[in-house]
Amino acid sequence: MENNKIRLRFAPSPTGMLHIGGARTALFNWLYARYSKGTFILRIEDTDQVRSTEEAVNVILEGMKWLGLDWDEGPGKEGKYGPYYQMQRLSLYKKYAQQLLKEKKAYYCYCTKEELAESRKRQLKVNKSHPKYDRHCLNLSDEEKRKYEKEGRKPVIRYKIPEKKIVFNDLLRGEVSFDGELLSDFVIVKSDGIPTYNYAVVIDDALMNITHVMRGDDHISNTPKQILLYEALGFDVPKFAHIPMIMGEDHAKLSKRHGAASVMEYRKMGYMPEALVNYIAHLGWSPGNDREIFSIEEIIKQFSLKNISKHAAVFSTDKLNWFNNEYLKKMPVDSLTKLLLPYLKEADYIKDEKLSPEKFEWVKEIVKLMLGRFRNFSQFIDYADYFFTDKIDIESKAFRTVLNKDGVLDILTTLKEKLSVVENWDEESLEDAVRGVASSLKIKAGKIIHPTRVSLTGKKIGPGLFELMVVLGQEKNVKRIEEAIEKIKEAKKNAN
């Protein structure tokens, strides 16, 4: 029973950020594991000693946790197939390499980089299509080996490619076949004794009993090499599913230069993990109906290899924004406000995330006013600055087109007088006050509303004026209108 269980893994190499593409691969593996009540394993492929860092490991673990992709086995969750860091599994790779060596399925190679390059150049001259390793070291005598060792050469271990057709049945693409003759004897153990990716991944997936290997389709051409190794080692070959890649808006492989490419950047920008997950789930997958907003449980229930598409998908920030906004609108204001606190703290809008109940209520009022007007938390920080700061910056265009106009000075002066004596600082009284000023000056209310908004917020756009005035409070209202009046006067003086 236990042996029939579906086991999938996500096996990132900790050489940088948790990429959006990697996150989507992780998500699909996780979804399929959860859907099939299988096991999801996280394995760290840290055999690139130059580029791997502990920090990158942490970023990956944190990113996975933030997205809600919990693993059943892996770092911090040792299972019976551990360890889950490749650098802690070196003895395993060594053991099976020895087996291949003994069975003459692999051999030591002492060729230097220069010699390899030389050989390639020679081949290009005669048979330019597919140069491969010339097998110079395939049948080295012990004496030759000793000679090379004396020269200080450290050998690699190469796998000897059997020249046959390799066919596999991809779960998404059907039959895929490669000609073994085109493959070169590739290195499985580097001269420093560390295994290469194509070798280590096979040992680990086999030993960890991985049943389904789901990964980006950039791995399709690695698959024949890996299948050959499974067969050479006598392991069962897992099922493969190569999922389409995610591209940037320019249709090139998603990378740093596309702006935000890492999961953590999206957290920083204030996207909700549920929204990000919902969106990237739809990159290359569709449940086949017209709905798009789904809880993670609903996605798990509907997830199937059958409705994964085969072609690459372009990442769209616009659509992500829409997803995020849908989640923001659905969220209770209370919870939303709580989520926002760290960002407010980060922006120095509040001193401490622990707010008094009154202050929390006040922030909540602001969130209510802003709801639907921001697509992520950093936009909230940008758009709602005037609630939290003392000094506001009046956008120059707003000043020019709204405040620095004939008659505005009188309007604001009259309004300021009126506002400083308003007794009940609530929406109704304020609307009465403003409309009262309008009728006494014989102008339309809009003529007052716009300059007032700019005076109070520095912006031409924002929530309803009267509700905004209530939250801002009488003192700030009067003060900001006074400041605006001064600025207008100054501008007029400079103009003359």
Next chain:
RNA sequence: GCCCCCAUCGUCUAGGGGUUUAGGACAUCGCCCUUUCACGGCGGCGACAGGGGUUCAAAUCCCCUUGGGGGCACCA
């Protein structure tokens, strides 16, 4: 260069021989709501890459071309 994968609106996709004047979503445009922006409502624009087959019938099946992507390391 060689090998492999892929191909429906600008983007994500539905559709898997007749139910299709090819459906939805994002974006975009217009109108309504409105003090502004957003939200919401209504509507518009917008695609089967091309060519051959197969078939009574093809976006759907096959082939070729073209286009896009990926891989050809002592990186993963």
